[in-house]
Amino acid sequence: MMKNKMRFLSLLALMFYVIFPLQVKGQLREVPLSRNSQLESKNVHQRSNHIGTFTVYLPIGGGTDFCAADFIDLAESDSVFYDVCEKELQGILSINGTCVSYDHLGNRSSELICLSVCDTNNMCDEYEVMLVSGPMLPLPFFDDFSTARPYPDENVWLDRDVFINNTLATGPLSLGVATFDGLDASGTPYEGGFGYSDNLTSAFFDLSGQSDIYFSFFSQPKGEGIKPRTIDSLAVDFRNAQGKWVRMWQMQGLPNDFSISDPAPEFAYTRFIIPDSFLHNQFQFRFRNRSKNEGLQELWHIDYVRLGADEVTQEAFRDLAMQFPPTSILSPYTSMPAGQFDKPEVRQTIASRVNNLDLVNLTMNDPTFTVKLESQILLQRTFIEPVQKWLLSPGVSAFDFDMNDGGSTNYQTLQNNLFDVLTPGEEYEVISELRFTRTDEILGAELNNIVTAVTRFSNYYAYDDGTAESAIIDRGSAGVKPTKLAVEFHNNVDDRLQGVQLHIPHIEGNSSSLFFNLFLWIDSLDDEPEYIQNGLRVYYADTYFDTLSGFTTYDLRDSSGQKISIPVPAGKFYIGWEQIDISGTKIPMGYDLNSPAGVDFLYFNVGQGWLNAGVSGGLRRGSLMVRPVMGNQEVIATTTKEYSLWDDFAVFPNPTSGLIH
Known part of the structure; x- marks a missing residue:
């Protein structure tokens, strides 16, 4: 059970390498992450021969009809069976051949119906149909994604695929955007290769009897991430009176000659009137994107989604x-x-x-x-x-x-x-x-x-804000001297170093079998560190316990393996490390691009003396996620943390003044 749980504890966002050359024969490289510590990852309902999940939306207290053929290509000889998956439904389910009618009762809910499609040889594929009920919303509708994070506001949106953040867009209109990528709600890449990825589906609107209703939004491809390709797209669908989704708008990605270093386009405004055929009592809209489904790639960002009369959906509007x-x-x-x-x-x-x-x-x-x-x-x-x-x-x-x-x-x-x-x-x-x-x-x-x-x-120092947008590695190769890296800190009074916390993110490849040396210099970066701990193994924090911060804690040991602390006087000290073998997979260190001051305290040495990364590193400004742990209390190393029943409970978001999950 433990391994099964851990399989879902982390977030995967596969990105390409972005190289920032050094002014010396440099060996530092900034690389993208393949997991996103800002999202939670939970076990989800799985069946051993589960093929896929389909979602059907209906208003709270309303009804819906659907057929297996709406989701699956059926052969004439196929048999279709429906069943309740795990618990009783709140509403009333009626089955008529390969079709279903469902009348929702009670409060808002997400319920599962199991669908089996069997051929004449009694070989069956199993699917799940998720029935998601949502509220009716009044007009005008407005969301600028400035409050909920990292998931959409569940009071107005019916799914959680997109990532609400304030870091990935370039020049956002306000605090917070909704980002579409190739990751599901738990941060895991969608399976199946190129195709549809994230959905952002609204709750319901009663537009019957209305006229001159407009829909508007702002969108941006790429932002601070990886551009969508020309075959990728962002689209808007409207739900018609028959419950079918109809494509209303679509935008392709950026051209092939749009380079990595080119700044992202500004947010573009889009508006169109709701056609009369969509002015019914269960209107919905949705955004969805198409991507390679391999990670935090082919990014789209939207902001200021509005639905209402002409004057409340225009490009310029009264808002600071x-x-x-x-x-x-x-x-x-x-x-x-x-x-x-x-x-x-x-x-x-x-x-x-x-x-x-x-x-x-x-x-x-x-x-x-x-x-x-x-x-x-x-x-x-x-x-x-x-x-x-x-x-x-x-x-x-x-x-x-x-x-x-x-x-x-x-x-x-x-x-x-x-x-x-x-x-x-x-x-x-x-x-x-x-x-x-x-x-x-x-x-x-x-x-x-x-x-x-x-x-x-x-009990720690940090230049970072706790989340990484990128990572730093030693870009050297076999036969090249490993790069030493060090981060400068300053004690105002005498203290004791108990351990070091490192944010070791997931990037391409697995670093968990690699080793590094940890160093402590006091006062200056001379040739002889005051402390060396050789042969530390890489541990991903989320392998051992539920973590949103993703920091691995290393305690300090003497030559006999006994836990120790080291006195550090007032003044400067430096925490550093080097990868032992750089011929293959690299050990990444989290890099926070939203805390630019830290790069001025980052140093590297490729065998020609210490250089400041803020001056000579060729890196974007950011902070390496290295945290010395101080004080008189011993730290508990990540690998010795006990996983108890309480670890099954992850409060999210934390901190929050609103809903916790």
Whole structure:
């Protein structure tokens, strides 16, 4: 059971190699991931001879009819059998030959019907038909994907295939887009090769008696990922009164001469009127893409999906929207041990970008920055400078909000309050929130006027935000000296190093049989590390326990194999490693592209001395996901973590102020 569970615990997103050459005979390469730690992966219902699953949508309390021939090419001699798969249905099922009628009763549900198709030799293929009931939604409809993450809002969407994120699109209109790729809801590539991939299916609308109803959205191919090819596509289907899906719009991928380095096209606006034949009482729309179904490839992103009258679906509309979360309150770290915090670690300015989606200037009212620890407010400041910039012209405006605007001392207040509340050895989550107000935006748009970020004070240092968009490997080959890599950290007071956490993501190939050496340098990167641990084996964190962060913990051992900790005085220290054998598969290290400051603290040595990756690495700016664990408490290495019954429960998303799963 354990191995079966682990099979579904991780996320696979196969991507091609992206090489960023070094200015020396370099051996660092940035490579894409083949799993996505931002998604959860769960066991799903499987039958031993299960061929496929088909989905039928119906309104809560409504009915539907379907036939086996709607999904499968039947021979005249085939026999068709229906049965309840695992538990009783909420509604009433009526079977008429190869067809079914189902009347839904009760609350919203997803229910399974088993379908067997047998030939004259009694050889049977088994399928599942999932009956998904959904609510009726009012007009106008609007979703800019700024709240739910990483799955679509289940109150308005009936499936979970797409990935809601704020990292993969280029220049999103607001915080959050829906990304279509070649991965299912658990992050596993779809099977079967080229074909349909993700679906994003709306709940129901009663459009009977309506007129002049429009549907609009914005879309972008590629973004920060891999472009869709010309044979790939993004499409929109409408459901007609007979329950059949009809293709209404389709866009092909980018041309072959569109290079990897070319910037993604801007988000494009699409709108069309709903034909009269679709103005019925169970209207739905859906987006779907076609891809190789091999991973996080052939990306499409959509935003601002709207359905309603002419005036609420136009290209320009009244909305001011935050594009990204606020920057961390720390600099340069995103997390650090509470006992190492000192007042200069606080960032004085908070960066933000606000998009005016109208054709006229709009005023951003009362931009306010709040920092709190649980219910305790550590800082709340409504910025008053530069007030002349609060009137925003159409397009994107960038801000660096200064906590000490207007001659205030808010920066010092936050420094002092953090210093007072943080106790060494304890763990804290500090929430920072940036918001502004407007009272005349389009319906639902007020939700993108608020963005939040979490700063964790625990037992480790981190430059990263906990999620990797890419990975770094040693690109050397047999006969070439392995590259040493090292990340610089700084202790404000004497401490003890208990272990190291590494985000070792899945890329092409399996690194779990490979080994590396771990190093600690104190004060400077000289030739002799203060500590070396040879022959550490690669362990994928998700192989041993349910994890959303995906960090593998390595404790420290002496020459006899006894667990130890190492004193590290105040000042600089460096955590480094090298792969022992680079002739074959490479050991990847997670690379967070949304935390650019970390590359300035990354160094590499190909045998010609240490070089700073931010200057000589040829890499995109980002942070290597390496975390030294400090303090007096021993760490538990990943390979010795016990897997208990409680590990079957994964709270997601975490943190959240909404629904948990």
